[in-house]
Amino acid sequence: MELSSIISQIAETQLEAVRSDGSVPSGHNGLYRDDETPVRNSSHWLLTFSLLYESTGDRRFQEAAKRVSEYLNTSDARPGEHTFFHRKVTDKDRCNGLIGQAWTIEGLAVAAHVLGDSALGDLAKDVFLLHSQDRRTGLWKRVEVDGQTLPFDATFNHQLWFGAAGAILADLPWTSERVDDRVRRFLDELETNLRLYPSGLIFHPLKPDSTRRRLHLVRADERGRIGLTFLTSSVPLPSRRRQLEWKAIGYHAFNLYAFALLKRQYPDHEFWETEKWQRALEYVRTDEYRENVWQNEYGSPYNPVGFEVPFAMEVFDIGTLEERRHWITKQFERHYNPETNRLDRNTEDPETLTARIYQATRLENISLPEFEPQ
Numbered sequence: 001m002e003l004s005s006i007i008s009q010i011a012e013t014q015l016e017a018v019r020s021d022g023s024v025p026s027g028h029n030g031l032y033r034d035d036e037t038p039v040r041n042s043s044h045w046l047l048t049f050s051l052l053y054e055s056t057g058d059r060r061f062q063e064a065a066k067r068v069s070e071y072l073n074t075s076d077a078r079p080g081e082h083t084f085f086h087r088k089v090t091d092k093d094r095c096n097g098l099i100g101q102a103w104t105i106e107g108l109a110v111a112a113h114v115l116g117d118s119a120l121g122d123l124a125k126d127v128f129l130l131h132s133q134d135r136r137t138g139l140w141k142r143v144e145v146d147g148q149t150l151p152f153d154a155t156f157n158h159q160l161w162f163g164a165a166g167a168i169l170a171d172l173p174w175t176s177e178r179v180d181d182r183v184r185r186f187l188d189e190l191e192t193n194l195r196l197y198p199s200g201l202i203f204h205p206l207k208p209d210s211t212r213r214r215l216h217l218v219r220a221d222e223r224g225r226i227g228l229t230f231l232t233s234s235v236p237l238p239s240r241r242r243q244l245e246w247k248a249i250g251y252h253a254f255n256l257y258a259f260a261l262l263k264r265q266y267p268d269h270e271f272w273e274t275e276k277w278q279r280a281l282e283y284v285r286t287d288e289y290r291e292n293v294w295q296n297e298y299g300s301p302y303n304p305v306g307f308e309v310p311f312a313m314e315v316f317d318i319g320t321l322e323e324r325r326h327w328i329t330k331q332f333e334r335h336y337n338p339e340t341n342r343l344d345r346n347t348e349d350p351e352t353l354t355a356r357i358y359q360a361t362r363l364e365n366i367s368l369p370e371f372e373p374q
Contacts, residue, residue, distance in 0.1 A: 001372055004329060004365040006336070010357050011052055011061065013341035014045060018064055020251045022071030027352030035088045039077050043084075043107035044355035046239035050107075050114040050363055051361045062115070069111050072104060082147040083127055094145045098153040098162040099141075103128060105165040107358075112172055121172045125179060128166055129175065129297075133182050134220055137213055138189035140204070142223075151221045158254050159186075159193070164258040166328070167265035179269060187269050188317050190275055197245065200283030202255045204248040249289065249297020253308035255354070256284060258357060260315035281316055284309055294330070301347040306331020314364055321366065329371045336371075351362040 017024050023038035024045050053061035062226055071077055077082050086100035087093075095101060106125045131140045132149060136369035142150040153159055163186040170180040192210050195203035197209045208214055259280075263272060264352060268297040271277055285291055300306055302320030310324035333355060335343040 001369075002367050003360065003363060003367055006332065006368075006371075007048070007198040007357055007360055008052060008056065009341050010354065011045075011048055014048075014354070015060060015064055018045075018067055021076070022067040022075070024068065024355070025351050027355070029087070030349045031297055033313070036095075036107045037077070037084050037085050037087065039072065040096070040103055041059075041086050041351055041355040042077070043104040044073055044358040046072065046107040046108045048355075048358040048361055051109040051358075054114045055333065065111055065115060069108065069115070069117070072108065073120075073123060077128075078145070080146045082130060083145050093141070093142060093150060095142060095150075097142050097155065098131070098158040099155070100309075101131070102158070102161040105162075106168055109165065111168040114134075118174050120171070123177055124165075124169050128162075128169055128179055128182075131162070131345070135185065136216060136220075137190075137193065137208070138182075138186040139193065139217065148313060152206070154206045155192070156204060157251055157258065157302070159206060160255055160258045160334070163187070163190075164261040167262050171265055183262075184266070184269075186269055187266060190271050192275050194276060194280070196276060196280060198290060198363055199286070200279035200281075201245065201248050201289075202252055202280055202283075203210060204244050204251060206268045213251055224329070239294060246296065247298055249292050250296040250303055250305075252280075252289065253284060253293070253299075253305040253312065254303045256312035257283065257308040262310045263315050281312070281318065284312065284318065294334075296316065300331055300334055301353065302349065304331055304343075304353065304356050304359055306334075306337075307356075307363065309361065310363055324364075325366055325368060325370075328360070328366070329368050332368070332371050341366045 005026065014024065024041050026038045028034055028037045029036055046065055049061045049065035052058065053065060083095040083101055084104045085094055086096035105128055108120045108124035112118065126215065130143050131146055133140050139152055142153050144150055163183055166183040167181050169175055169205045170183055192213060194210045195207050195209050197203065226246050266282055293305055306350045309327045313319040324368055335345050337345045342350060346356060347353045
């Protein structure tokens with residue numbers, strides 16, 4: 001069976017789930033159990049519907065994409081006309097840091113290109129540029145749904161994905177040069193901001209490889225210390241350190257997917273030649289990673305590593321076709337349910353994991369002879 005056929009079947013089932021207001025059912029952010037609005041999953045499905053319309057010409061997907069995009073431009077999705085409203089959790093921001101905004105900007109930018117709708121691109125651009133960037137480090141602060149500027153987002157993958165969403169946005173012909181300038185600035189500083197374990201595994205919290213830089217970020221944050229814990233803290237206690245490293249394994253391919261999006265837009269940037277980047281890329285092919293990631297609760301049940309690893313392999317030209325086929329097949333074997341046409345098996349958050357089929361839409365369409373859903 002071809003990958004494109006499986007994606008289409010899942011998306012066709014989802015067409016029935018699009019509500020009258022254009023939203024789709026929300027999940028709960030996997031293991032984090034956050035009370036989410038429909039914005040995240042709507043953003044993912046907007047991208048899937050758009051790319052399926054582009055590849056198949058099926059107007060059902062075009063219509064679904066238009067309806068979902070209209071929802072994302074409502075006061076329910078963006079109540080303060082600033083950032084998008086992603087979650088309803090006490091003591092957490094409603095914007096879901098940079099990552100929530102990155103997911104919605106990503107979906108809007110792709111839809112703007114496919115549907116030829118510059119208004120969607122303008123909406124994504126406006127939200128992206130709301131986020132102030134520290135020029136010295138290339139890092140961004142969060143912006144709440146009411147427009148309040150919050151401290152720096154101290155999770156590395158959030159910073160990375162916001163930059164990747166900006167890269168997709170920068171590719172639109174009508175996008176402001178300011179977007180491209182900020183993404184390039186982020187890339188220019190990425191080698192220092194990226195921290196690795198000796199194995200090449202990407203460190204989960206944002207903790208740049210420079211004490212001076214970490215101190216600068218604290219001083220540049222005039223609104224307190226929320227979100228800066230890992231920028232200034234000493235080495236975590238052993239149990240905390242082990243917990244963070246285990247979590248990092250589950251997120252490594254999620255990082256690589258974002259790096260691949262940046263690579264497609266900025267293929268000649270000098271970062272790709274750094275020793276640090278090569279170590280991070282090669283880690284995904286180690287026995288240590290392959291043995292651990294499928295047992296990791298932050299891996300395939302939440303972050304679909306079976307789609308993320310092959311995409312990185314394609315873009316960075318590593319591995320073989322058989323390796324990519326193995327990763328994709330294993331993701332489906334573990335989580336695809338042929339009775340529901342959803343990725344709702346062996347996961348705590350079936351709505352979100354099913355929505356993350358969008359990450360497979362960018363993969364080369366290959367046959368999966370070992371995977372034949374009944």
